[in-house]
Amino acid sequence: MKALVWHGRNDIRCDSVADPKIEDTRDVIVKVTACAICGSDLHLFDGQMPTMEKGDVLGHEFMGEVVEVGSPNHKLKKGQRVVVPFNINCGECRMCKLGNWSCCLKSNRNGAMAAKMFGYPTAGLFGYAHITGGYWGGQAEYVRVPMADVAPMVVPDGLDDEHVLFLTDILPTGWQGAEHCEIKGGETVAIWGAGPVGLFAIKSAQIMGAEKIIVIETVPERIALAKQAGATHVIDLKHEEVLDRIKEITNGEGPDAVIDCVGMEATAGHGVFGVVSAIQEAVTANQRPYALEQAIQAVRSCGIVSIPGVYAGPIPINMGAVVQKGLTFKTGQTHVKRYLEPLAKLIQDGKIDPTFLITHRSTTLEDGPELYKTFRDKKDGCVKVVFNLS
Ligand SMILES: NC(=O)c1ccc[n+]([C@@H]2O[C@H](COP(=O)([O-])OP(=O)(O)OC[C@H]3O[C@@H](n4cnc5c(N)ncnc54)[C@H](O)[C@@H]3O)[C@@H](O)[C@H]2O)c1
Ligand SMILES: [Zn+2]
Ligand SMILES: [Zn+2]
Missing domain, CATH: 3.40.50.720 (NAD(P)-binding Rossmann-like Domain)
Known part of the structure; x- marks a missing residue:
């Protein structure tokens, strides 16, 4: 599949990489229909965030269609449209139980690294450095979503991708x-x-x-x-x-x-x-x-x-x-799951139209490396970049 890949400071490329595979019964594979570049991605692009590795797939603002599920009785079903919060949640640990979703104690497979730096583990994040788990992200055609029975939200009927994409991060x-x-x-x-x-x-x-x-x-x-x-x-x-x-x-x-x-x-x-x-x-x-x-x-x-x-x-x-x-x-990193339903309701009721800040759209990840620069340098009036891949 095609994906935006980190190669070093100021070096992001659109590469062909291996398709993700189901690794656990709680996983699903999402075919990305829309994704975006975030200000947080600039910290990776600019080399500010430690523990990135060459070959990491970027992107933590993405949504799409469930195309594979880890078990036949998975909560999510093939064909459903989901928005995927940027934090991964186990749903079982004390932090998840308290609704402190971005501080999940179990979803970060490199939690020990985070604990060394911050005192305790923090949640696994998509496409965001090895200190947050080193999970491949969603500026890609497909993503493996671990623990997908907890955080992702099925998109309410009648809402198009651009109206719900920012529920993954910047709106909450x-x-x-x-x-x-x-x-x-x-x-x-x-x-x-x-x-x-x-x-x-x-x-x-x-x-x-x-x-x-x-x-x-x-x-x-x-x-x-x-x-x-x-x-x-x-x-x-x-x-x-x-x-x-x-x-x-x-x-x-x-x-x-x-x-x-x-x-x-x-x-x-x-x-x-x-x-x-x-x-x-x-x-x-x-x-x-x-x-x-x-x-x-x-x-x-x-x-x-x-x-x-x-x-x-x-x-x-x-x-x-x-x-x-x-x-x-x-x-704090946002406890995204807390806000999914109330904010989706505000969007449905027309109280917030999240699309007002989209300035740049593309239909191919091939434009990604150039659009990262445009967004970072605020060239061409750039405020928010969205890739519509479907
Ligand atoms: N807590 C979270 O969960 C979370 C989630 C998403 C983004 N973020 C963070 O939020 C921040 C903003 O993200 P964004 O996507 O809006 O990024 P952005 O880089 O597009 O926006 C930052 C804005 O700050 C302005 N700016 C720069 N220096 C300034 C100063 N001294 N005073 C006032 N304004 C100044 C810039 O002109 C720019 O418009 C980033 O640090 C990002 O990592 C946090
Ligand atoms: Zn973000
Ligand atoms: Zn948890």
Whole structure:
């Protein structure tokens, strides 16, 4: 089959690789009908995420048709259309039982590696480095889905691929990022980054009742979409003093909650510091927590810092501000399964149209290597790339 394969930093190719096979009775094989490139894939492309190996098949946002099942009485049946969350879930461990799906204790076959780095194992993920299990991903014609009786959701009738594809990751991720802010109505939330995750965080915060939604971004097409999604104020990080502007907008009080939808590949923005960091960005693969740093500074005392943005290891942050202001951190890889049904309902009811951010479509994985670059460099107005393979 054809698949997008990691060969090293900045080197992704469309290769012919072996078709996946059933390895366990709980497996199914999914023929991919749609898949997407995520901001998290850029951390692999850019060589930020440790434990990638040459030959790994990428992709954790995918859906398709079940074409093989591991046992005749499998919960899933051949011919069903499924969306497959990016985390793999055993359904039996304590974390799964608590609904902490992204921290499943059993689905990561390299759990010991994760435990060494983080203290305990975290869930197996598709197409995402060996520390999360080294499972082949869904930027491919076919995928083996382990433990497929737990996480995947059969697509409700009447919804096409593009309306449900983002249930696999970015829509629940934006939603969880906003949910972490404990919005009850009337709050001010500031959101760093209006990429796909940020855009869904904006939409979610709006639905939850936030009154002011301040967005920090610099790319014009993304700013336009942020306004469309519900941003009430936009700050251009390349041309404005972010912290000053946030104080102005909040009458000096600061937002009740902040969301880092950027993660470890942030740009430093304004002034001399911005110029220096632009040079750093070009020459090193080091993590750059500028957005998180600013968010911690900007949030009001006793506020919430929600962090869907991904970090791969230790980074310097102002722990003094965290403690002195009494901040609450809420973070994590998204517990996707928690949100599948409620968000599918919002889509069915027309409350969210997740397709609004798709800018680039292709019908062949052959375009993948070029589209990775287009997405990373935000060329040609690129916000989200979708492959429709059926
Ligand atoms: N927690 C999860 O489960 C989960 C799931 C999906 C994605 N993510 C993470 O969310 C983050 C965003 O993903 P995405 O797909 O939207 O990626 P993206 O790279 O398309 O978007 C990031 C956006 O941040 C902007 N940006 C860069 N530096 C900034 C700064 N200093 N201040 C404000 N904005 C800045 C960029 O212009 C870009 O639009 C990534 O780190 C990704 O790994 C996490
Ligand atoms: Zn993703
Ligand atoms: Zn589990």
